[in-house]
Amino acid sequence: MSCKPKTDEKVLYKMKRIALALLICLTGASSAMGVTIEWWQFWTDSDIKPVIESMVTEFEEANPDIEVELRDLTWANGHEKIVISLASGSGPDVLELGSDWIAQFADKNQLADITEYIVDDSSEFQGWGMATYRDKVYAKPWILGTRVMFANRDLLDRAGHDEDFVPINFPDLVSSTQKVDALGDDIYGWGSNAPEKHRLYKKFLPFFWSYGGKIYSDDGKYVLLAAMPGIEGLRKYKWLHEHVGYVANQRGLEDAFLDGKIGYVISGDWLLKRIKKENRDIELTSMLIPGPKFPGFSFMGGEFLAINAASENKEAAMKLIDFITAPKNQVRFCKAAQAANPSSLTAQEDEYFTSNIHFQTFIKQIKLAKHPPVDPNWVKIEAAIEEAVEEALFGSGLVAEPLRKAALKVRQLKAE
Amino acid sequence: MVRRSSPLSVTLRYAASIIILGIMIFPLLWMFRVSLLGPGGIGFERLASTAITLGNYADLFTSSGMGRYLVNSSLVAAVVVGGNILFCFMVAYTLARYRSLSNKLLFISVILVLMIPVHIVIIPMYVLMVRTGMYDTYFALILPWLVNPIGVFLVKQYIESIPPSMEEAARIDGAGEFRILFQVVMPLCKPALAVLAIQVFFTNWNAFLFPFILTSSDELRTLPVGLALLQGHQAIDWQHLMAGSSIAVLPVLILFAFLQRQVVSGITAGAVKQ
């Protein structure tokens, strides 16, 4: 019982003797000359996987003493498998982790501290904040992600806007969404998220931040969730939701947007990919998320590469991570995945990004993007915030009260 | 037994059957239709169009290893179904006919395994597989599932509904236990064993969580794990996912069409008597 290996071994040893004596246990065979490291990653699209495979092959050619075993995880259940394998003390050497998982694992001492390895890299890559927990770095940023605002150009034209009109601040957005919303019963100004785990708060936080809201104080000591600026942000978000919003889950919003029913929607680079893949006939403009006066902040997340604290081949693992996250390989990856936000600043300058007007929006936006606090309890904090937003939007109508309740909860959940 | 049916009742029966059929297969017709669409939206206009492509199916075999998944899933399912027919029958027979306290406990252990949420047993199971070297081998996909508790229960219930007179008659004739078991009782159980085969097959064929957690290499990947990998990060690739799902449904459907006769034609009229 428990995770203590000794007890397990005793029980298992007996069971092995009694019950499994009949079985022939085939182990993975070959003992390689150098070291073998295992890498668990999530990208299995037929567009992307071959690129990952060829990068691994190149890495092995450049480092003949290292062999890499590439293993795929699914987006839906990958986190579970990582937890189970780490809990049993048998995880892989290199792990791809979503940004909101890093604190969770770092807090339990499951990830190797790579602070010393990455000193030289710190100015070349963006996103370290998400991988830093208690002043130590536990993962290297690979591919980041942010959300920008998309507008249906055709609807904007019909609403009487000039062809280069872009709402740069919230009042602009309000008047424009109203004009679009007035175009017809079946046309809405704004795509507003229905409650949906892990998605709703990502849409709300940009407004919260843009109006000056903070989840924690800068020194991380106090919870400021329910301070005035944040309440103001929620109020603005609610205005859109109530007056010009088409409410559906993220998928439903994107469907409706592509069908020409919605003027403005917040989405990520996957929407561009989808438009291309589905060959959609839609003329769209991408723009920075507007704040009170000028462009505001967006939400930032991303995929990171980390090393299992129990790995016996940390040096080799770090080499692999450095290779995969090298600017040139990030560009290759982004081209295959049609992703807009490499973590490498050099990669961001590549022609692939500079020649695409929408990617430019994404690159600009990620410089104006924030990430949620790095907290092992984040998933629970997130749930508390989502509940508050949900109540403010769909409940009694008050805005401050739900945020205040959430702030109390967050205070309890927050790591010391 | 022949019973007369009036034209009205025949009409009614067909009408009812067809309406139910529509409700039952509509979502799957949608699935199949989407699997034949080229890249693009899956809105109503496109579904109603006559444009058809087999490209999604071709993609699955060329770029995502569907062939390998099919081979793995078939291999595992064949062994598991074979094992279950024999083993579940054996266990069910003793549970149905040998009444004792220890057998009651045995039955409780069968049901117990069904009652525990998988998420609780998956960690010790993982540890077990890693420590015994069965992790990431076919053994992990096959051995724990060779005796399906639902199957044991199903066959046990069936045997209990067969009057024991025939076995007793055979016993009086001097037939050995195993002869009675395999030559007298087993043929009588054909309907239940057919249901068992179908059920074990589709359960195993669709099993996701354990295969996903207990194996990790591409070579051992089964169909449901392959399908799960087709679900992207932010957007679902409906066309390929539905093509993969259609491929997954087909073998089970064929097996079913083949075995459903066994389910209903196992016992000739009058074979079972007081």
Next chain:
Amino acid sequence: MRLSRSTAWLLALPWLITFGAFWLFPVIYSLIVGFTDYQLLEPEWHWVGLENFKQLLSDPDFISALENTFIFVIGTIPFTTVISLAMALLLNRKFPGRGLFRSGYFVPSITSLVVISLIFTSLYQRGGYVAMLAEMIGLTTPEYGFLQDSGTALYAIMAMDVWMSVGYYMLVFLSGLKAIPDELYEAAEISGAGRIRQFFSITLPLLKPTMLFVLVINSIKSFQVFIEIFVMTKGKFDTMTAVYFIYERGLTTEFAFGYASAAAYILLIIIAIFSVAQFLLLRRKAPLW
């Protein structure tokens, strides 16, 4: 006359080996863990006795998860049982095309639950086919979609569950119907009993073992409903069920594996009570022979 003891044990051997080798350790492990404060990824744990169980019984989230689970079980099982039995009776008679209908009814049961859940998520979406259909016959639909409304989400999932499982139970009933000797019906017909009378005095009593199987298995499965919730709502809109609670507390949002294991055993006890009750209810009268 009965089986010899040694034969009985020999026949039980496949299960004894499987259970001993693969299930005994996990079952005991999770039971023991239920009495500790074990957290995944934490090196230390302590005995806490019945603390987890006490806490769970006063945890409003767990209680509401149990309530939702009960609604799910009580709301689906009667429908699944009656509909699948009706379908079996419909297709038990010989008529041309019967095999085709059987296969058609069975298809949902053999399709992957994950895939079905994804398809229904899309069907239940705002502006989706189900909403269109409901509006056509004049029903009001939830504004943001069936799965985005606390009043409909759980019921929408339950409806899908019934739709999906009736095919399998129909098959089980079909096999059970075949074990009923035709002579009984012939005798009943001669003595002038009508169809309905035959159903209640012959079919139903003789189907008892099959019925018991259907009820018990369906309850055990329904009490553990998870995948549908995981794919369709993630426990939002009052669809948090017991196993989803266990999954979330033990493996994802929190790593409180001891707490989750205790919850699993509470659920197990509830399922066991439910199953025993079903056994007792249906076993009360001796079979006809």
